[in-house]
Amino acid sequence: MSTMLEVSGLTHQYGQGERAHVAVQDLTFSIEAGQLACIVGPSGCGKSTLLRCISGLIEATGGSVRLHGDEVSGVPDDLAVVFQDYSRSLFPWLTVAKNVEFPLRWQKVSKAERTRRAAEVLEAVGLAGVGKKFPWQLSGGMQQRVSIARALVGRPALLLMDEPFASVDAQTRGELEDLTRTVQRDLGSTILLVTHDIDESVYLADRVLVLSKSPASIVADLSIDLPAERDQITTRESERFVALRGEVARLLQSPRAQRTAEAEQAGEGSADSAGSADSELTTADT
């Protein structure tokens, strides 16, 4: 496996002087090609900031991001992002098909090829036949499928997903989680997905990175050794799923994850006591 994403010593501070706020601090990790990794962390810990830095939407104030070896400075062509708020990410005046093929307009792709690729990804997300509708004629879950199709149409090297299912109902959420795993398997995509939902991170991922409270630092890097074929009922009922879910919950509540920036600077807090021997847990040496 080759390394798709390398994040080294990434730090981002908003503002200057007295108004300065460090949102992420000295994050180092890498994602292998074809991996589906989830980042889980408490609300406000800096997850979106991390994704914005990785996607080149904002410039990190420290450290570096490399996408298949190239330093990221600005938004790379072969990276796509799916945001939580699908209703604001789709163009209401364009049909579903036109929304999906939109990113290809900036590439040298013929009209016929654009149409073909839009139809192909719409089929991959289970929306064959709705290309002529407008986004506002679809349910929330269907609109988010359109966002995912649009992100995939350019065949991105890396797909970033920022709380992508937080605005849909529980059943749709489960369907979109399964869709994400299916698409990742069928298209071989590399996906980094941010969530604050522990169960979702364990269900979806090959690997879960647990972040501390703000400023985000890595508390643990957990390998998810569940079978590749997952099912919303049987997987979630399995002993291993329950154990892993408990592991992530414990890590999030561990002293290390709860330490605030002020405590960190003051040198408070003890070594992480949340790890246990029965998981493939590696506590990051941050």
Ligand SMILES: Nc1ncnc2c1ncn2[C@@H]1O[C@H](COP(=O)(O)OP(=O)(O)OP(=O)(O)O)[C@@H](O)[C@H]1O
């Ligand atoms: N543009 C900005 N200017 C100043 N501070 C910001 C800005 N954006 C985010 N922050 C602050 O940085 C910290 C991290 O925010 P961020 O949105 O990255 O966290 P998050 O983990 O994604 O939150 P949530 O889970 O609630 O979406 C927060 O304290 C937030 O108030």
